[in-house]
Amino acid sequence: MILCIGEILTPTELQTITTKLEMAKFVDGKLTAGWQARLVKHNTQLPRESPALAIVRELINTALQRHNLFQIATRPKLVRPVTISRYEVGMSYGTHTDNAVMQEPLMRSDISMTLFLSDPDTYTGGELVIESTQGETAFKLPAGAAVIYPSSTLHRVETVTAGIRLAAVTWIQSLVRDPNQREILFDLDTVRQSLFEASGQSTILDLVSKTQANLLRQWVEV
Numbered sequence: 001m002i003l004c005i006g007e008i009l010t011p012t013e014l015q016t017i018t019t020k021l022e023m024a025k026f027v028d029g030k031l032t033a034g035w036q037a038r039l040v041k042h043n044t045q046l047p048r049e050s051p052a053l054a055i056v057r058e059l060i061n062t063a064l065q066r067h068n069l070f071q072i073a074t075r076p077k078l079v080r081p082v083t084i085s086r087y088e089v090g091m092s093y094g095t096h097t098d099n100a101v102m103q104e105p106l107m108r109s110d111i112s113m114t115l116f117l118s119d120p121d122t123y124t125g126g127e128l129v130i131e132s133t134q135g136e137t138a139f140k141l142p143a144g145a146a147v148i149y150p151s152s153t154l155h156r157v158e159t160v161t162a163g164i165r166l167a168a169v170t171w172i173q174s175l176v177r178d179p180n181q182r183e184i185l186f187d188l189d190t191v192r193q194s195l196f197e198a199s200g201q202s203t204i205l206d207l208v209s210k211t212q213a214n215l216l217r218q219w220v221e222v
Helices: 011-023 051-066 068-074 179-199 203-219
Strands: 003-005 076-079 083-087 092-096 111-116 128-132 135-139 146-150 155-157 160-162 165-174
Touching: 003 068, 011 051, 051 068, 051 076, 051 165, 068 146, 068 179, 128 146, 179 203
Parallel strands: none
Antiparallel strands: 003 146, 076 165, 083 165, 092 155, 111 146, 111 165, 128 135, 128 155
């Protein structure tokens, strides 16, 4: 499932983050890439020792924890601390797939997330392009919005031709490994919420809730 999620960050949080990043020093993104990704990765990243990184990570982590749509779409067991990427004119990230197993913390990557931090009107190019069986889809979302997608997909960041593109990226190990099962649970949660908003508590809502809970019991890995 590929899903766009709006307004993960509040305007105040976004302003705080962009102010911190404007003053921060970035380093070559190849330093954190695997041997194959290093061949196609042309960007800069906020280094681990940057004073701004801990602040930005805390703000984004808090935002993800409170965001209901992110929670029910990913059902996170582990969320890796975000990496902050900066793309200047001429920079890109060629076609690649994310590592299946990541370190610090040791985790399986089920879901990838790109959280856009730059207003799309401030830069040209820089679209996130995700490949699927339906073809290629390009994403360039408002600042503070994110797209989540299976880590197993091939994807790339197009060359930035004007301005600066800032983004936070992270990976999630889900309690539900299978993407099709996650989508079924997400659909059922969406139906539950719609039923409650339309009619309040009801016998039908109870039955849907029971079905969703029992599927979760079968599929969850703790």
